[in-house]
Amino acid sequence: MGQCLRYQMHWEDLEEYQALTFLTRNEILCIHDTFLKLCPPGKYYKEATLTMDQVSSLPALRVNPFRDRICRVFAHNGVFSFEDVLGMASVFSEQACPSLKIEYAFRIYDFNENGFIDEEDLQEIILRLLNSDDMSEDLLTDLTSHVLSESDLDNDNMLSFSEFEHAMAKSPDFMNSFRIHFWGC
């Protein structure tokens, strides 16, 4: 796996990325390093792209059950540019604000991309979370019905964005779990 042309990032670019994302200097430089290691040889880092498979196999995402959804949400036209990777890292960084995380969490959890999290999506989420072969129907329907009864305020068996936002604002673990520290190789 070759490396991109090893250009140091310009100071102005670094400042701009710091202003536009929630990442710190060190985090941006670390991602820059990782990107350089993975991208095809001979290209300038601002023009190079990574495939979704390459990003999925980063240590940060390798064991994540939602990695395919994460890649779908953050990639543009099926590939990741450097700025796409930065945008992804910014959403998952510790300093990111809750509204941004909730927005992207909604997009990630909306498997069928219809703008709502319906029972299908919920069942898919539960299956990915539990990752077991012997899943009984009752367990799935029980859990789905519990989630809906807690957060579906208008009783339409789906979670719209506002309902999801409302539920995540009340959830104490959301900010702690929805973050990724380390993006290196």
Place this chain on the structure above:
Amino acid sequence: MSESSASALPAGRRGRQPFVHQDSLSLDSSYFSSPPMNFLQELPSYRSIARKRTTILSRDKQSDTLLKPTDSYSSQLEGGITENLNSQSIRKYALNISEKRRLRDIQETQMKYLSEWDQWKRYSSNSWKRFVEKAREMTSHLELWREDIRSIEGKFGTGIQSYFSFLRFLVLLNLVIFLIIFMLVLLPMLLTKYKITNSSFVLIPSKDIDIQCTVYPISSSGLIYFYSYFIDLLSGTGFLEETCLFYGHYTIDGVKFQTFTYDLPLAYLLSTIAYLALSLLWIVKRSVEGFKINLIRSEEHFQSYCNKIFAGWDFCITNRSMADLKHGSLRYELRADLEEERIRQKIAERTSEETLRIYSLRLFLNCIVLAVLAACFYAIYRATIFSQEHMKKEIDKMVFGENLLILYLPSIVITLANFVTPMIFAKIIHYEDYSPGFEIRLTILRCVFMRLATICVLVFTLGSKITSCDNYSCELCGYNQKLYPCWETQVGQEMYKLMIFDLIIILAVTLFVDFPRKLLVTYCSSSKLIQCWGQQEFAIPDNVLGIVYGQTICWIGAFFSPLLPAIATLKFIIIFYVKEMSLIYTCTPSPRQFRASNSNFFFLLVLLIGLCLAIIPLTISMARIPSSKACGPFTNFNTTWEVIPKTVSTFPSSLQSLVHGLTSEAFAVPFFMIICLIMFYFIALAGAHKRVVVQLREQLSLESRDKRYLIQKLTEAQREMRNRLD
């Protein structure tokens, strides 16, 4: 988008009936299958929310001003300038970086339309925010043990990480307490003693106090055995007793500097009050976040399914084994929750005679629990009395081990009691037939109470010994002067011994139990018995109780032994590294994992209970028991608290009358009544809000039903039209 998403199931899933909500079954259910998705996405409400989230920008071609095409509220924007957009909130937009650049460029061109004042305001607020951020980034590097805790979080999960964060918090708390005591009490003394400043001690001879009360025999036997230094170090007697470690060293009434006289007794008392108040405020501040979230919750259960499913996966996890463990623990947790729900339903369906039987059984078992507690307290009481009585024998009359045993007898009994009672409680609670979650909480609560109450029993035993005399000697000085010429130092010594013993036990358990267990399990894996015993799991509740116990001792002891917080800081630092090593080398992650949000609240609650239990003996000893006349800064006062009234009497008379007014009943009773009224008002307000929330929720679901009905009608009408046209 599919016409009816309910029936379009992805491949690989068995066909299933769409889940129809209970409410909708009341009318004809064929109307109420999920409405077509494309209609829902055309609704204005959906669109406006979607636009608000992504703020897709467009330029008005004529005037080149920013038009935010959100909803009908665009009339607000006719002023031309969007408010509150500055570069910090650019990051909050859910756009990719190139779109954010465009937005920023638009904002900057917009700035031209602002007045000079607004421009300058915006510029200065931006630079201030940038400065604050850089400062925060730099201070985050100073955070103690940041890398260690991060790596623990990655390997063992957030529950165990919260234990180590808690330990770090206690290290900082103890350090700050020690700094307060150092500034207020130690510094003037050291400055004078080592002649750094030109100051002198003020010693006011005590009047109308019997000369017998001021006798303080420093025990110095002629022949000192070599091991007596070791015993002195472990028990605080001998050469340590006169050092600044203990209360007795501070037998000074003031320090005279060039321009003023520093009132040391007042400073000593104020430092105690200051560190207690600081601890209380800091703990409450830290626990407010967890508490706020609990208050917002409207459901009865402590844990919600939403939280566990949407925030269940910890995105920090990077290795495979930890991921498998997380999957396993999620399976366990969700199944346990559903099981708990089933049990709760079963409990609700109990017949009345079963209920009676269960309640009488519970009453009986609670009596047994109280009996066990009483037995432990009595054992501690006797052990303390025995130890105090026999400590007075001379060292050379005793064998080395026997001496240490007697000195440490209370600590040993306390540790044994704390070891045995959790096992008894765990056995008893099985018969009480509670739901599993409640069982765990009640057992932990009982263990917490047991641990913290043992210290109180020890201190009260000491207190009773100090104030009880068998002959008339108590009237002379107010306390048992013969046995305890300087009783505060002796109480300080007991606390010192407890702390040292606690540290020794933790080190010993790690060295002699955890590591051999790990070695046995790894190398003798053939034996069935050893496999049964299994590998060590990091038991969070026990460990947390251990360190809260240590902190309570520190709080009580800091008044009697001013250097004790420094010793506590060192002790907690040692415990951090020992526990970290034990965790990494001997523990496996347990299948049942604590959640960090739960844990933080639980730890701080237990710590708060410890603080409240520590304040009780301190207030009693400060206010009721007369201070020693032979040593310490309060020789000229009846009790420690008397410093404050005497200081108030030196204030100017207007201030004096103000203070007297504030502390009188004429002020306190109306004040209390007003506070009660305010509290009732807020409770009534909260009740009213809750009712409004319930009504709004009902209204919301009714509106949604209407919406679905109308969409259904519309779809049918469309279909009919299409059929007619065909």
